[in-house]
Amino acid sequence: MISDKDGEILVKTARSAVTAHLITRKKITLEEDFKSRFSYKSGVFVTLNKDEELRGCIGFPTPERKLYQSLVDAAVASATEDPRFPSVTYEELSSISFEVTVLTPPEEIRVENSSEYPGKIRVGRDGLIVRWEFGAGLLLPQVPVEYGWNEEEFLSHACEKAGAPPDYWKRKSTKILRFEGIVFKETNPNGDVIRIQL
Secondary structure (H helix, E strand, O other), X not given: OOOHHHHHHHHHHHHHHHHHHHHHOOOOOOOHHXXXXXXXXXXXXXXXXXOOEEEEEEEEOOOOOEHHHHHHHHHHHHHHOOOOOOOOOHHHHHHEEEEEEEEOOOXXXXXXXXXXXXXXXXXXXXEEEEEEOOEEEEEOOHHHHHHOOOHXXXXXXXXXXXXXXXOHHHOOOOEEEEEEEEEEEEOOOOOOEEEEOO
């Protein structure tokens, strides 16, 4: 379980990592205490918002690396490598809010019939990964809540994120995985950090 204090440290470190990168183009040097505190393996996403609009979001869905490593790389990538947006500038940072989502390991949802999928996921708890023959796509648990989607709409949008037609979750060859996310975000740019209850 991640405490509110841990969440605050993660969000502030994500901001520090991006700030350091934009100023020096170098990776931030992490304190040993931070590394030991977050040395367990975990998936993580860093989301940047500007004026309530998405400004960047990149992360690592699977727990293959230690959280402290993934956090820094995801933060810098969300600011500089999200193909949907131009790179964040240093001047912009004062108007950008940071959000960190720590992920539980994804698990495949096993069903006999694809019509069972909507009953096996819950909006407000689950994030989704869709895998099909030409790629994969991920939507974080907070996304369907923000857009007011039901479970079927969530599945359809996750398919589209993977580059598949929206009804591809109904195909037997498509794999659907779910995970949960623990979300912390700044209430305003560089402001207090709170835990988001989905």
